[in-house]
Amino acid sequence: MENMxxxxxxxxxxxxxxxxxxxxxMEYAGYQLVRGCGCRNGFCGACxxxxxxxxxxxxxxxxxxxxxxxxxxxxxxxxxxxLVKQVYDMNKVTPSEAVMMQLYPEIYACxxxxxxxxxxxxxxxxxxxxxxxxRGDFEKCxxxxxxxxxxxxxxxxxxxxxxxxxxxxxxxxxxxxxLAPKCDHLEDRVQEINNGTFTELIEALMQxxxxxxxxxYNNRDIEK
Amino acid sequence: xxxxxxxxxxxxxxxxxxxxIALEPRRMTAQxxxxxxxxxxxxxxxxxxxxxxxxxxxxxxxxxxxxxTLQAHSRITADCVDxxxxxxxxxxxxxxxxxxxxxxxxxxxxxxxxxxxxxxxxIGDANTMMAEGGIQAADKPNDSPAxxxxxxxxxxxxxxxxxxxxxxxxxxxxxxxxxxxxxxxFDKTEDGTMVTTHGGGTSRKRMHAAKDYSGAxxxxxxxxxxxxxxxxxxxxxxxxxxxxxxxxxAAGAVLMNMETKELLxxxxxxxxxxxxxxxxxxxxxxxTSNHYxxxxxGLVLGYRVGAKLLYAETLxxxxxxxxxxxxxxxxxxxxxxxxxxxxLINANGEAFMRPLESRDVxxxxxxxxxxxxxxxxxxxxxxxxxxxxxxxxxxxxxxTIEKRIPAMMRMFGKYGIxxxxxxxxxYPTLHYQNGGLDITRDGxxxxxxxxxxxxxxxxxxxxxxxxMGNSLLDIIVFGRIAGKSAGATCKNVTVGKLTLDHINAxxxxxxxxxxxxxxxxxxxxxDYTRNVNx
Numbered sequence: 001m002e003n004m005x006x007x008x009x010x011x012x013x014x015x016x017x018x019x020x021x022x023x024x025x026m027e028y029a030g031y032q033l034v035r036g037c038g039c040r041n042g043f044c045g046a047c048x049x050x051x052x053x054x055x056x057x058x059x060x061x062x063x064x065x066x067x068x069x070x071x072x073x074x075x076x077x078x079x080x081x082x083l084v085k086q087v088y089d090m091n092k093v094t095p096s097e098a099v100m101m102q103l104y105p106e107i108y109a110c111x112x113x114x115x116x117x118x119x120x121x122x123x124x125x126x127x128x129x130x131x132x133x134x135r136g137d138f139e140k141c142x143x144x145x146x147x148x149x150x151x152x153x154x155x156x157x158x159x160x161x162x163x164x165x166x167x168x169x170x171x172x173x174x175x176x177x178x179l180a181p182k183c184d185h186l187e188d189r190v191q192e193i194n195n196g197t198f199t200e201l202i203e204a205l206m207q208x209x210x211x212x213x214x215x216x217y218n219n220r221d222i223e224k
Numbered sequence: 225x226x227x228x229x230x231x232x233x234x235x236x237x238x239x240x241x242x243x244x245i246a247l248e249p250r251r252m253t254a255q256x257x258x259x260x261x262x263x264x265x266x267x268x269x270x271x272x273x274x275x276x277x278x279x280x281x282x283x284x285x286x287x288x289x290x291x292x293t294l295q296a297h298s299r300i301t302a303d304c305v306d307x308x309x310x311x312x313x314x315x316x317x318x319x320x321x322x323x324x325x326x327x328x329x330x331x332x333x334x335x336x337x338x339x340x341x342x343x344x345x346x347i348g349d350a351n352t353m354m355a356e357g358g359i360q361a362a363d364k365p366n367d368s369p370a371x372x373x374x375x376x377x378x379x380x381x382x383x384x385x386x387x388x389x390x391x392x393x394x395x396x397x398x399x400x401x402x403x404x405x406x407x408x409x410f411d412k413t414e415d416g417t418m419v420t421t422h423g424g425g426t427s428r429k430r431m432h433a434a435k436d437y438s439g440a441x442x443x444x445x446x447x448x449x450x451x452x453x454x455x456x457x458x459x460x461x462x463x464x465x466x467x468x469x470x471x472x473x474a475a476g477a478v479l480m481n482m483e484t485k486e487l488l489x490x491x492x493x494x495x496x497x498x499x500x501x502x503x504x505x506x507x508x509x510x511x512t513s514n515h516y517x518x519x520x521x522g523l524v525l526g527y528r529v530g531a532k533l534l535y536a537e538t539l540x541x542x543x544x545x546x547x548x549x550x551x552x553x554x555x556x557x558x559x560x561x562x563x564x565x566x567x568l569i570n571a572n573g574e575a576f577m578r579p580l581e582s583r584d585v586x587x588x589x590x591x592x593x594x595x596x597x598x599x600x601x602x603x604x605x606x607x608x609x610x611x612x613x614x615x616x617x618x619x620x621x622x623x624t625i626e627k628r629i630p631a632m633m634r635m636f637g638k639y640g641i642x643x644x645x646x647x648x649x650x651y652p653t654l655h656y657q658n659g660g661l662d663i664t665r666d667g668x669x670x671x672x673x674x675x676x677x678x679x680x681x682x683x684x685x686x687x688x689x690x691x692m693g694n695s696l697l698d699i700i701v702f703g704r705i706a707g708k709s710a711g712a713t714c715k716n717v718t719v720g721k722l723t724l725d726h727i728n729a730x731x732x733x734x735x736x737x738x739x740x741x742x743x744x745x746x747x748x749x750x751d752y753t754r755n756v757n758x
Contacts, residue, residue: 021551030756034482038349041517041555044441066638087452090407094755147630169448181416189363189397201370207388216253217378222427
């Protein structure tokens with residue numbers, strides 16, 4: 001017999017094998033998941049979950065697909081959180097501090113409580129990346145927030161009503177589009193293709209008998 | 225953090241590490257690869273396949289589980305919805321909210337079409353989000369679209385449709401440029417040069433990445449752009465049946481709210497199937513690296529209205545799925561781990577193969593090591609081999625892992641395994657549907673007008689085996705192609721009277737073939753719920 005632990009799904013007690021993730025424990029208990037389940041691998045942020053261990057005061061947060069059950073775990077999933085997503089035209093956005101002021105002014109109401117950082121399911125320094133956004137330092141904001149899965153738990157804990165993941169999203173797009181160094185070899189190659197530099201080569205490959213293609217493939221030189 | 229039973233083998237791996245780093249295992253010959261695949265690759269296990277008895281691919285072999293769902297009953301009857309009063313009426317209906325669907329929607333919108341996305345979970349709940357390693361594009365001076373062509377065509381066993389490969393490789397650099405302009409953060413050096421690596425089967429380093437969140441970075445940016453354009457996204461709603469018009473052209477879909485089960489009708493001048501893959505069908509009982517909704521829905525929708533499949537019998541088993549701990553069994557361990565220098569090592573500490581052969585060859589080689597050669601390591605989930613991640617830090621310097629593959633470090637770190645210091649255990653996992661619906665170079669199905677397909681639901685781009693980094697590429701290239709084509713086509717379409725007559729015709733085929741089945745499809749979601757009354 002497997003070792004079992006008692007957990008409380010939305011307050012109701014279930015006995016489940018101790019080696020399961022919270023997500024699998026819900027399925028073991030009999031739930032058919034529709035909401036609150038996405039990639040099941042920690043990338044999509046669909047399964048944000050808040051829990052408290054019986055007898056403790058601290059409220060913890062996690063992704064249900066990435067976290068093992070524990071004895072006395074009170075679990076509430078957060079399959080949706082109403083983040084504020086402002087709509088903007090990336091071609092008109094400018095990489096200046098004013099952008100944040102205009103689109104997400106609430107970030108300047110941050111009280112510095114650090115609840116967002118404590119709540120982050122990815123262990124990111126959320127308050128720090130918001131501070132970078134406040135200063136218009138998009139590059140640092142982008143770097144610090146890069147692993148964000150936009151689960152929204154940070155925002156659920158924020159007394160200032162900040163939608164941190166959306167702020168970071170904007171910062172990353174500004175960084176990627178405007179601040180990151182331009183890639184010359186990419187532009188050159190697109191130009192070459194448009195000029196037809198490779199057309200003849202490719203046309204030849206389109207016509208080549210399979211046997212010749214095999215020769216080409218099996219004897220191609222491979223970059224070290 | 226490995227228990228006692230792993231220690232002996234672990235010690236062998238550690239003892240041989242320096243020597244294994246220096247070792248350059250030789251390339252297999254073409255014949256060796258052919259023999260290896262025939263003997264060990266799951267696609268070659270004949271008793272796991274079944275011949276289709278009905279539909280456009282009648283007589284073809286596909287995995288048993290796919291045959292069952294392709295030859296299943298519709299979820300609805302032809303008269304259960306009122307087609308005369310559609311709930312939605314659009315120019316372009318995109319089914320699926322992954323990378324291909326989002327790219328298609330953006331381009332259709334750009335062309336001025338009235339476009340909407342319907343997706344059974346949320347926009348971004350897709351395999352795109354989980355793609356870790358990167359995206360190929362021949363944009364370096366020592367590379368060219370022609371070299372990329374040879375790699376992709378050869379890697380796919382010379383079976384791909386060349387007109388599709390041509391578009392894939394020739395439009396790749398532009399796809400990277402398009403993504404960059406949307407704000408996707410590719411790894412670059414200070415002068416803007418793309419940081420590129422090898423993938424299995426590539427002859428040039430052309431794998432572009434955004435750390436090991438490449439797909440996530442692309443997907444969240446595309447999603448943000450869809451929302452910025454105010455393209456309607458109807459989420460938690462699945463397409464369960466295509467609608468044709470009286471002329472036999474695609475003209476919409478019957479939709480079902482995943483929570484309330486309410487049925488809705490969407491009328492459309494053009495339809496784009498961008499429903500993704502099939503990992504959650506668990507072919508041959510394999511675990512999968514795919515997201516929760518990967519159940520081959522688009523193949524079913526298309527097949528029932530007569531669209532042809534191509535290479536539906538070929539699946540990709542990613543060589544390195546996590547084999548331990550069991551909480552992440554089947555999860556993807558990106559090929560980038562091997563691109564950065566980690567080698568595959570057997571129980572005795574031997575580097576048994578060149579780490580970056582194409583995926584099917586690598587998977588077959590691992591299966592051989594664990595079966596007939598008896599060099600696997602036993603875990604609670606079956607046999608596995610080591611992937612020696614600490615090699616990466618020795619080759620690339622301390623900090624390489626945290627900088628280049630942070631998601632991997634996090635995934636194993638949660639279970640007490642520090643991949644900078646300890647190797648990990650891997651075994652092949654069901655990763656990708658190589659085949660799918662047959663399309664023309666403009667993304668339309670070859671035999672149902674106004675029905676387009678993009679992304680993993682397409683067959684023919686990758687032949688019988690896809691290379692790493694060509695899938696993120698194809699969802700962008702062919703997503704954009706489908707969006708542009710549908711956006712242009714819809715301007716000249718007049719939709720005739722809507723009909724679901726094909727449901728009755730398909731039912732008749734089922735009955736005439738003597739198929740007895742209680743299955744309904746599309747499957748929509750896998751069933752992982754324990755039967756609590758059993």
